[in-house]
Amino acid sequence: MALPLPQxxxxxSGVLTCKRGWLLRLTTASGxxxxxxxxxxxxxxxxxxxxxxxxxxxxxxxxxCCRATLEQGLARAxxxxxxxxxxxxxxxxxxxxxxxxxxxxxxxxxxxxxxAVLLPAGxxxxxxxxxxxxxxxxxxxxxxxxxxxQCDRDExxxxxxxxxxxxxxxxxxxxxNGRWDRPTAQAWADRLVAxxxxxxxxxxxxxxDHEGLEALAAQLPLALDESLAAxxxxxxxxxxxxxxxxxxxxxxxxxxxxxxxxxPYRVLSTAFESGIARRWLHHLAALQVQGPTPSAPGLAQAxxxxxxxxxxxxxxxxxxxx
Numbered sequence: 001m002a003l004p005l006p007q008x009x010x011x012x013s014g015v016l017t018c019k020r021g022w023l024l025r026l027t028t029a030s031g032x033x034x035x036x037x038x039x040x041x042x043x044x045x046x047x048x049x050x051x052x053x054x055x056x057x058x059x060x061x062x063x064x065c066c067r068a069t070l071e072q073g074l075a076r077a078x079x080x081x082x083x084x085x086x087x088x089x090x091x092x093x094x095x096x097x098x099x100x101x102x103x104x105x106x107x108x109x110x111x112x113x114x115x116a117v118l119l120p121a122g123x124x125x126x127x128x129x130x131x132x133x134x135x136x137x138x139x140x141x142x143x144x145x146x147x148x149x150q151c152d153r154d155e156x157x158x159x160x161x162x163x164x165x166x167x168x169x170x171x172x173x174x175x176x177n178g179r180w181d182r183p184t185a186q187a188w189a190d191r192l193v194a195x196x197x198x199x200x201x202x203x204x205x206x207x208x209d210h211e212g213l214e215a216l217a218a219q220l221p222l223a224l225d226e227s228l229a230a231x232x233x234x235x236x237x238x239x240x241x242x243x244x245x246x247x248x249x250x251x252x253x254x255x256x257x258x259x260x261x262x263x264p265y266r267v268l269s270t271a272f273e274s275g276i277a278r279r280w281l282h283h284l285a286a287l288q289v290q291g292p293t294p295s296a297p298g299l300a301q302a303x304x305x306x307x308x309x310x311x312x313x314x315x316x317x318x319x320x321x322x
Contacts, residue, residue, distance in 0.1 A: 001039065001321045003274055003305040010121045012148040012177035014043030019272045019305065020051060021086065022058060023321050025314075026094035028067075034098030035314040036090030037277035041248050054084045070095065074251045085229075085250040092251030093280055101256065102283060109279045109312075110286035115299035116142040116173065121149040123158060128302075129165055140169040142199055142296045148179035152187075159191070166197055175202040178226045182212050193220050199295075200241050203227060223267070241265045243298070246284055247277045259287040266291075269298035275310045275317045 003019040021039020028034075038058065040050040074092055076082045083091075097103050117132055119125035125145050133139060145162065147155050159174075166172060172195075174188070185204040192198045200221035205212045207230035216222050223241035228234050232249075235242060246252045248271050259266065268285040270278075285297035304310070308320035 001037075001274060001309065003039075003272060003309055005272060005303050005305055007303060009272075009300070009303050010149060011043075011146050011175075012121075012179035016041075016043060016272070019274075020047070021054070022090070023274070023276060023318055024090040024094055025318060026091070026098055028098050032098040032100075034094035034096065035276045035318075036092075036094035037247060037274055038084070038086040038090035039247065039271070039273070039277070040084065040086045041245065041271040050084070050086075054087055057083050057087050067095075083250075085248055088250035089247050089252055089277070092253050093277070096253050096256065101253065102280070110283045112282035112285050112297065112299060113289040113294075114141075114296055115301060116144050116296040118298065118300045118302065119143055119145040119162075121146040122155075125158060126161055126165070129162060133165065133167070137167070138169060139167050142171040142173060144173040144175060144202075144298055146177070147174050148176035148184075152184055156188075156191075159188075163195070163197070168197070170197060171199040172197050173199045173202055173223070174204075175225070176204045178203045178206050180204050182209070185212070185216060189216055189219050202243060207231070225269075239265070241267060241295075243267055243269050244284075245269050245271045246280050247271045247273050252280055252284070255284060256287075259284055259291060262291045264291060264293040266293075267295040267297060270300050270304070272300070272303065272305060274305070274321075275312055276314045278310065279312070279314075 001021050001023055005017055009016040019039055021037060024036035024038060026034040026036065038054055040054060042050040070091055073083055074088055100106055103109060119128050182205065198220065200223040202223045203225040204216060207227040213222065217240055223243050224234060224238050225243040228242055229248065242265060244255060244266050246255060266288055268281060268288055270281060273281060309317055311317050
């Protein structure tokens with residue numbers, strides 16, 4: 001499966017132009033059907049090794065496997081011999097659908113709630129903001145801006161222009177993708193600590209800098225993203241906002257159960273899925289906004305792939321990928 005984006009997505013981690021991976025169709029002994037998608041979100045030189053590891057894990061599974069083996073493999077999350085998270089997501093989501101935890105047997109897939117507006121990196125953020133405000137001058141939306149992409153001095157100047165145009169009722173999320181050092185992150189925090197429209201700083205520091213991240217979180221709202229991928233145990237320990245990308249995390253059933261139970265401070269974000277995995281993203285995002293801390297998901301609608309691979313019917317997606 002290859003999903004080209006309608007326009008390149010530029011982030012501090014690199015530029016994404018196409019999403020690649022595999023689709024999974026699982027049929028149980030009783031004839032129940034479930035669908036999955038295994039497609040890592042990787043940039044640049046990291047993409048080829050991620051795809052190679054995933055392909056090897058898929059080949060090792062073979063064409064058939066007993067339920068106990070699948071569940072044992074999913075339970076090894078985080079271990080040295082664990083499946084890649086993208087494969088664990090594909091298998092866990094297919095099992096959940098076959099078991100009736102989601103889909104028609106569970107009342108149907110929920111549609112997505114209104115999403116945050118993703119602003120392009122760099123100076124292109126201003127025209128996109130103006131475009132949105134031309135339609136809705138008193139916007140109450142959440143705007144997400146990718147930073148740490150160009151010269152910090154220039155981005156700080158752009159920040160002032162963004163804030164000057166941002167309506168009082170709007171909210172701003174700033175995503176550095178873990179690329180700021182501590183002095184840079186602190187400078188941004190000092191500027192924004194009293195800014196009422198700041199929703200959060202997203203992953204301002206390297207995923208491994210727990211001390212620095214905790215220090216910033218004591219000053220202003222902070223959300224973790226890449227840190228959760230580097231250390232999955234933080235999903236249980238981090239008390240603040242967590243940006244969750246289900247298709248990159250492994251078995252989605254624990255997150256499904258947690259959101260149904262009303263777990264707070266979670267926000268769902270896209271990894272540019274096909275129509276098969278997008279059902280999960282939309283469904284989980286809808287559950288999140290029904291919980292105690294509703295927040296607009298990050299669906300990056302202007303960057304979403306187009307075409308039959310995005311169909312709501314998984315059989316159509318399967319046939320389009322053949």
